[in-house]
Amino acid sequence: MKKGKIIFFVSFFSLLAISVAGWFFFGKESTKSINIDNAQAAQPVPVDDQAAIAARFEILQKPKPLPVSMDRVKSQGCVADGLLSEYNPENDKFIDLINRSNCYYLHRSIETWLTPPDFLKAEYIMNKITKKDVVFGMFIAEAINVRSDYADADSGHEFDFKAMCRDGSNNAWGEGTCKPTFSSKEYRRYLQYITRKAIDLGVQSFTFGQIYMQEGGGSKDFAPKIVQEMRDYASQQGVDIIIGAQTGDITDEKYLKLFDYVEGGVGIDSQGNVEDGACLSTRGSCWALLWNDQFSSKANNVLLNLDWTGILSDDLDIFARMDQSTRAQTLKNLYKKFSTRKTGFMMPMFGVINNENNGCRGPKKKFYSPDNSYSCQDENVINKILSGK
DSSP: OOOOOOOOOOOTTSOBOOOOOSOEEEOTTOSSEEEOOHHHHTSOBOTTOHHHHHHHOOOOOOOOOOOOOHHHHHHSEEEETTGGGTOSTTHHHHHHHHHTSOOSEEEEEEEOTTSOOOHHHHHHHHTTOOOSSOEEEEEEOSOEETTOOOBOTTTOOBOOGGGGBOTTOTTBTBTTEEOBOTTOHHHHHHHHHHHHHHHHHTOOEEEETTHHHHHOTTOOSHHHHHHHHHHHHHHHHTOOOEEEEOOTTOOOHHHHTTSSEEEEEOOOOTTSOOOOSSBOTTSSSOOBOTTSHHHHTTSSOEEEEOOOSSSTTSHHHHHHTSOHHHHHHHHHHHHHHTOSSSEEEOEEEEEEOOTTOOSOOSSSTTEEOOOTTSSSOOHHHHHHHHTTO
């Protein structure tokens, strides 16, 4: 894609005269140069003659995405982890799966776990999504790689990831990793950059991973400012966005309602059953069950999914070890149970499972996929559920 800028000044109080012939302008998002005819350039253009202006300059602009429907997010949401980040080793098949799906919302399609977002890659893949009217999501991970080499493409500023780390979190997710903190000015600068670039690209949903870890030291002073800045920028660009967070066992209503939604797992057993309490009984600390009234009554919306971190006791690992009929019934039951005014259950389209899971799988042992090309073959069931039939 050729780069450059179109500089065009329009005065509403005078006529525009162009006297230099043969200029070439290169649109930043265009793939071809723009020529101005000598004879046309010599003639002034009436300011109010928008048709003449449009004819004279070939400016290719990315259309603004439609406003987000939260009802559809809850009823046609899908976890498409890393779709725009090429997490799937067979990503072309992943793209095909999404194109033939009934998914509307693609949760975590840009994944930032230990890896800063590659927006050129994301844009390339977005252009291969042929489904109309979809909402792309970006996950803002609670894990960064301090060795990341990443810069602000506009200013040239090279981000210092070590300066983003929360005290005492070194190697939290493996060697050379840490938990970032909102209290770091460098992290806030990084967040501003990647969220603005994502909004410019047309991403409309942003999820903060385990936000209580990113708050740093228990302070909740930064999140309201960060969220408001994101909303303000999106409004300036004419893009409708929604912002969510993994809030865990936070019950502060004012804090929870900063977000359009809170997000978490369901905590299934081997038969697909879920508990009714506020915390999953099989975990030592409170692994929050966000649909419980203790949390959902204080939140705007709740999005639920088969949680995963690649350990055998996670929702997605348990789900992958079920037989096909049990998986199908589990998806139907969860979707029905959580299709309410407040809550919605997102279908699993891709996720990480334990390498030793020995259940059904996707392109590799450590990935789940419902694609009929692989062993799980849950694709038809998911699409039928999402179609409302």
